[in-house]
Amino acid sequence: MNLFTFAIALVMAIVIWRTTIYFLRMLAAPPEEIDPEDVHETMAHYRCQVCGAEVTMTMANDAQMGALRHCREEMVLVWRPEGLENPPD
Numbered sequence: 001m002n003l004f005t006f007a008i009a010l011v012m013a014i015v016i017w018r019t020t021i022y023f024l025r026m027l028a029a030p031p032e033e034i035d036p037e038d039v040h041e042t043m044a045h046y047r048c049q050v051c052g053a054e055v056t057m058t059m060a061n062d063a064q065m066g067a068l069r070h071c072r073e074e075m076v077l078v079w080r081p082e083g084l085e086n087p088p089d
Helices: 002-028
Strands: 039-047 054-061 076-078
Touching: none
Parallel strands: none
Antiparallel strands: 039 054, 039 076
């Protein structure tokens, strides 16, 4: 029984070791490079509906662009007239 327990512990240790190494290598891999030709200038203003935080996006990548998120909710696009950088209070 003692040898059987040792064999199971050894197999479990090897599985845990290999799984840990796999995830560490996956996390250590750098993200793929963004093609500079896909990035363009934009002026988009977003607001979080939960806390009111605002973000101004000046550069965007259409290929990887998804909805901006804050407070675990999607932010809404806010329209502002051109030239109005700071909204009136």
